Amino acid sequence: MNHHDVELELLHLEYVFAHLSATHTVPPLSYWRGRLNALRKIPVVPQQRDRINRLEHLLGALEVSRPSSPDATPQEGPARVAIRARR
Template sequence: MDNYQLESELHHLERVLSHMAAEHRFPLSYWRTRLNTVLAAPLVPSQRTRARKLDDMLRTLETRAPEIG
């Protein structure tokens, strides 16, 4: 993934995950797969920080998912 794609994916994930509830129409596993792809890429420090924040947000949703369903 080149830097433009990484920035685009991070921006998209930031928008979606910040407005998403655990019962969102896409399963959380879909977002986990997309985020894991970003996390596996070589990231600059600012991208790594953003990706870790997204990982924390998604983990919170994943933890709450059984309670909501």
């Protein structure tokens, strides 16, 4: 995967993560964890590594806030990611 493809993947994940919630995610959070783990195996520039770290932090927060029972209410709303304007 070249840097352009990594950039497109990061933009997509940033968009998706801005709309995820701990209780209503299709595909499941484990799917998104796998996509982030795949990016970890690719050489990226420092700015992209920072964005991957930020996404992992957001995903971790969603995983922790996931209710343990079906009757539990979500602790947090959708994760919000500040998406930088790309030119």
